Amino acid sequence: MSPSSPSLVDRLRSARERRGALLSDARTTAFRLVNGVPDGMPDVTVDTFAGVHVVSLYRDFTPVEEQALLDAAQEAWSPRSLYLKRRPREARVLANTARDVIAPEQPARGEAVESLEALENGLRFLIRPAQGLSVGLYLDMRETRAWLLGQVKGLTVLNLFSYTCAFGVVATAAGASRVLNIDTSRRVLDWGEENALLNGQPVDRYDYVAGDVFDWLGRLAKKGQGFDVVISDPPSFSTTRTARFSAARDYPQLAEAAARLVAPGGRLVACCNLSTLTPRRFEAMVLEGVGRAGRQGRSVLALGPSPVDFPWSPEAPPGLKVHVVQLR
Template sequence: MAPSLVDTLRASRDRRGSLLSDARTTAFRVLNGEADGVPDVTADVFEGLYVISLYRDFTPPEEEALLDAAVAAWAPRSVYLKRRPREARVLANVAKESLAPELPARGEAVESLTAKENGLSFLIRPAQGLSVGLYLDMRDTRAWLQERVSGLTVLNLFSYTCAFGVVATASGAKRALNIDASRRVLEWGEENARLNGQPVDRYDYVAGDVFDWLKRLAKKGETFDVVIADPPSFSTTRTARFSAARDYARLADAAARVVSPGGRLVACCNHAGLPSRRFETMVAEGVALAGRKGRAMGSLGPSALDFPAPPGEEAALKVHVVELR
């Protein structure tokens, strides 16, 4: 007999093994779609609060059945629901409140909470929109950074709430400069820094177009030992549009120009439609356009423990590290 949805959700969470008992990490993925037996659905947990994302249009009865099963399987403090239509044009025509309701689908309303990852604290706001403050698939990449940046300078591009900057500072980096188009998320990043007892210098939280700032930094001859480029798959600013599948070589070119000799470019892309081999080729093209020589240092990605990929498929997130000369 096929397992019930409750059994499937319970088993999925149980497969997270060591994460369930790690007091230093209280934020991770408990359900990763088809790989865990529930296509088109993911669920992340933050200190007992669950965020469920739907990647197709579910009927109201389907949603209710899923939510009831989640409550039965996980006994959550709260469940917040995010509806994520695949096409941008759909997104533009649907009210934000429908996509990311401010009130929980189950349990108590929670304005904010603090979750931990590898011993560091991050502010989570489950009602803020589709993104709640921390991208969990980057945990292993942040752990990689933790071990390598003592005494170094770090540039965190498309920084969002500055998790890489917090990790760099906590790990002894000489400086971590965060750049993002949104002042609001940078202020959230400042809150994350303070949560971890870190001083906040406004000069290290820069709002503006990343390409513009990379040009300015290159013109001034500023370089960094580690440059992290983690752009959205698609973005639009007042002056430009960016598509990772089309424009990543241009980003790698601009970023490579501000990497110190012997430094590293950490190129990230979370676009399922861009194969890893093509992505690595685009990064190499960009490095060459910048007039730099690069040596591939390997690839990182999401933890297989809580972000398993379906059989025969690669993970959407790709992280390619290149040392530049």
């Protein structure tokens, strides 16, 4: 990329034009503007949240390349702000030791924005673009959240690895009778409570549980609790004080524990964002776990990111896989 390359500006403008359906949707102001190779921008993604753009780099760009990209984005889109996230393979390790390098708190271009509200299907979510690599909402889950809106009226929902509780907000808006959110981090659960309040939803601290998910799955099972819908959206890799989780290795174990809490006739919504795991292999792992729990289940639906803002190609297939399993 040369600093003044018109082709780079053109590619960014073309990527934005391909999001036309989203650009004209007043009920959704959070979506992906650039999705790597399919948009002609290898190793680059750009997410927009009500005019604040978050640029993520998935290899070590030179300073000249970075500045060229940021200049081109400013010219192509004239955003309110551009925030930069550097996500090389070692980013998960460096995020705690070199956060100012991986995820600078100050914008690369434009005004500093501590927080803002973004819309998704008419619901409001608090975004903090300067707070680390994750800014509050995973946009590839928009289609799954939209599906959930029509599925849980009057039902109980367990939201595992809830992060800022976007699924919980959607389930409550859809008329769920109860939503229990569990995450290891009290900080993001507090953020989830803020999201609920933004949408005029009541907040009960007992429904925002901080702790190890596997531990809580066991505790809830011992109490004989069941839920009509269990949503499992773990990180691909995680480490707690007591355990390490790898989706490629441990998803059957997670599906087994989650299936034990699905009420008869209920559904397990199993999600995975590990790009190296094929949809067929992931489905097999989920069904293996359901069988280990002594339950019978069948896949009834496969979901994924929207092709409008998450286009894919054979060399860059979608990373997100969602399988909905109906249990007897």
